[in-house]
Amino acid sequence: MSDRRFVHIIHEDVSVRDALASLMIVEGLNVQKHASALSFFETVDQNDQGCLILDVDMPDMSSADFLTTMTDQGVSLKIVAISAHADALSSNPAMEAVASAFHEMPGDLDEVVCSIHAALAPTRS
Secondary structure, eight states: OOOOEEEEEEOSOHHHHHHHHHHHHHTTOOEEEESSHHHHHHHOOTTOEEEEEEESSOSSSOHHHHHHHHHHTTOOOEEEEEESSTTTTTTOHHHHHHEEEEEESSOOHHHHHHHHHHHHSOOOO
16 A cells, blocks of 8 residues: 655745745655645545645635535645735634644744644544
8 A cells, every 4th residue: 555645735836835845855754746726636635644735825716615625525634824924814714724733934944844743643532
C-alpha cells in the first residue's frame, strides 16, 4: 500500500507554492502542489491523509464552495489557512470554523511549520 499522507498546498502564486513546498520537503514531508482548488479536486483521493495549506483567497472557488466540495468528495484533511489579508479568516465564518490554524502571509514560517506538524499529529480519541 502506498503512503497517501501528504501536505497539499493550494495557492495560485507559483513562487509561494514552491517556497511552501520547499519548506515542507526540508521538514521531511510529502508534498503535492496545486495551482487552484479545481486542480486539487482533480487529483485528491478520499483516502489521502495529511493536511492542506490553503490560500483562503482562491480565485476559482469560494471558501464555502471549497468546503462543500471537500465534504461531497469525502475528503477529510485538516486545513491550515493562509492569506495575505489579516481579516480574511475572521470575515469567513465557514473557514474559521474548520481551519486548525490561520497565518497571515508573509509571516513567521516557523509558526506555519508548527501548525503543519500539529495538523499531522494523530488525534486522540
